[in-house]
Amino acid sequence: MTKILLFDALREATDEEMAKDPCVLVIGEDVGHYGGSYKVTKGLHAKYGDLRILDTPIAENSFTGMAIGAAMTGLRPIVEGMNMSFLLLAFNQISNNAGMLRYTSGGNFKIPLVIRGPGGVGRQLGAEHSQRLEAYFQAIPGLKIVACSTPYNAKGLLKSAIRDDNPVIFFEHVLLYNLQENIPDNEYTLPLDKAELVREGKDITILTYSRMRHHVIQAVDVLAKEDYDPEVIDLISLKPLDIETICKSIKKTHLVIIVEECMKTAGIGAELIAQINENAFDELDAPIVRLSSQDIPTPYNGSLEKATVIHPQQIVTAVKDMVSIKV
Structure with missing residues (x-):
């Protein structure tokens, strides 16, 4: 290595x-x-x-x-x-x-x-x-x-x-x-059409990709200290979506949060929701939650720019709100 x-x-x-x-x-x-x-x-x-x-x-x-x-x-x-x-x-x-x-x-x-x-x-x-x-x-x-x-x-x-x-x-x-x-030092390849199960859990499925994977991991570190147990999936393949891996997780957790940097309107999360509803609707205990970027051009101003994208604390709050449904 x-x-x-x-x-x-x-x-x-x-x-x-x-x-x-x-x-x-x-x-x-x-x-x-x-x-x-x-x-x-x-x-x-x-x-x-x-x-x-x-x-x-x-x-x-x-x-x-x-x-x-x-x-x-x-x-x-x-x-x-x-x-x-x-x-x-x-x-x-x-x-x-x-x-x-x-x-x-x-x-x-x-x-x-x-x-x-x-x-x-x-x-x-x-x-x-x-x-x-x-x-x-x-x-x-x-x-x-x-x-x-x-x-x-x-x-x-x-x-x-x-x-x-x-x-x-x-x-x-x-x-x-x-x-x-x-x-690894040795040669390896990875499939282009498979999602990665980043963390196994039982409470809720968090679907994410790219930079937001790391924001999710920061949020999960906080949540784990409070006895929450999220499952995290890095989509990796945005087309085609690995709906098999996604549905397998949903059948276990029955709750879904999507965390993306894409815009909410017609973004990756919108397509995910459509495919989950087609393939695993009966497994859901609550409507899917989307945490997406604001539907505006990204501001140059640093504070405004930061406000357009999702941050770990927002993920923590959303997970707690959704998991409370099960209690």
Whole structure:
């Protein structure tokens, strides 16, 4: 085991897959000589050269379209968005090309493409750099969507995403890059369609992902000292949702809280509620509670920004209120 930062885990995954498969390449702004805006590709340009670590102009629609074309011809491009918000400029390419071409070609083309980069609410990055785009992409047919949350799952999931023959949107939270964790020295991969049972419990099921996993863990540490026993599931796969793991937990606890950084209106939590109601409605002892971000552009002001997202004390209060139903 080696203690490693999350951005180093992503770099290791990229490096290992590039060394293993000459078809893997990286495309994006400042990914080469500069080493990426958050240093995920640091040192790779010197190792692999201009043709496999491609610095691009500031033209997301163009280089994303180029990457999709490269994937159609058998390469395995990794597109880095300097900030995932910028990839809204390539929404047409992602939705009408990446998501559709395998289907509209009758299976004649595969699209082994990874689109990855930082997103989420940072620390005073402003509205345009603090967007939560998971729900934007969730509605696009043909995509897989993954949100990493630890160095361990970041490395294993990115390696699996690079090897997958379908387009994968890979979300990294801007505030988790410096998170440290011991990860195995030997090679490993993780499934792209499975949630992680972070903590077993019997009182209530907490569903979360990305940075909010860590807010939930802080809340659970407080709750455990007061004899509450929550079960925590990190969704990881946002499309498809691992409804089997989710329903298995609900059948045990019968209560659900969703903690997300996504907006409440039409967010990931909204889709979760729909699928839980379809698959496990009779197991619920109370309506599902959503703790979501405010439906506003993220303010630049630090105090206002903090007020838009969910914090551990809010989770503690919500769990206590819901578990009291059982008493």
